[in-house]
Amino acid sequence: MTATCALDSEAEHSDIVTRVSRLSRSAKLTLGYVGLAALDAWLSGSSDQRLQRARVVTKPLLMPVLTASLATDPEARRSPLFASTVVAQAFGWGGDVLLLREGTEAFAAGAGSFGVGHLSYITGFRRRRNRNQPLGSSRVGRIAKALVATGGPTMAIGAAREELVLGPAVLGYTGLLSGMLAHAGNLDPALPAPARRRILAGAALFAASDTLLGLRHFWWKKAPARAESVVMVTYTAGQLLISRGTARAAR
Numbered sequence: 001m002t003a004t005c006a007l008d009s010e011a012e013h014s015d016i017v018t019r020v021s022r023l024s025r026s027a028k029l030t031l032g033y034v035g036l037a038a039l040d041a042w043l044s045g046s047s048d049q050r051l052q053r054a055r056v057v058t059k060p061l062l063m064p065v066l067t068a069s070l071a072t073d074p075e076a077r078r079s080p081l082f083a084s085t086v087v088a089q090a091f092g093w094g095g096d097v098l099l100l101r102e103g104t105e106a107f108a109a110g111a112g113s114f115g116v117g118h119l120s121y122i123t124g125f126r127r128r129r130n131r132n133q134p135l136g137s138s139r140v141g142r143i144a145k146a147l148v149a150t151g152g153p154t155m156a157i158g159a160a161r162e163e164l165v166l167g168p169a170v171l172g173y174t175g176l177l178s179g180m181l182a183h184a185g186n187l188d189p190a191l192p193a194p195a196r197r198r199i200l201a202g203a204a205l206f207a208a209s210d211t212l213l214g215l216r217h218f219w220w221k222k223a224p225a226r227a228e229s230v231v232m233v234t235y236t237a238g239q240l241l242i243s244r245g246t247a248r249a250a251r
Helices: 003-021 026-046 049-053 054-071 082-098 106-128 141-163 166-184 193-218 225-248
Strands: none
Touching: 026 049, 026 054, 026 225, 049 054, 049 141, 054 225, 082 106, 082 225, 106 166, 106 193, 141 166, 141 193, 166 193, 193 225
16 A cells, blocks of 8 residues: 555656646746745745845845746747836846845835836836726726825825935835836737736736835834735735736737
């Protein structure tokens, strides 16, 4: 009986290895990104400073691996959103690296890099927008307006309490984040529906992640360490969904 179980287990393991080996390079890189994102999220919520320092390896690898998974997908390279997404991911990498440092300058520089990334996303989404629907008239557009009207001032006031110069910067960033969300919800219906759904879900998770980050950084000072894990899970999932939506937009 034991020998039979062992043989079955070995056969299952061999089958898994075979299936993995048959995956495309893009799929393997996507799986690598998911594993790396899970590890980095776990490290980010640790109270052990030694584990936190390990993020100097994991966090800067996130966007390069995600971009590689997109770039090695032959169909994705035909997507009308490919170039703008790659540029946005590059500036996302800049933001990831800069926010590993402490201090006002690092925070402002990191937010600025992410802001440019949002501009790139907006540029791509706007080129393939739904021309029959005004940007702010959709449900997502109204949510984005509410985020600017309520979340923007709230975050800006909290930021200004720490460093006056951060107030306008955070307010401007919230505007870009909200604009990216609004444009993600106003894509051309001619694009495949699965692509539009993934992009919108990714943009929503990105907005949720940054909102939680702002609350934790400026208002919720005693948040548990694992709140940072939630920030990273929603952020990395958001970037992945936008990336996969971009790939599906070519189909």
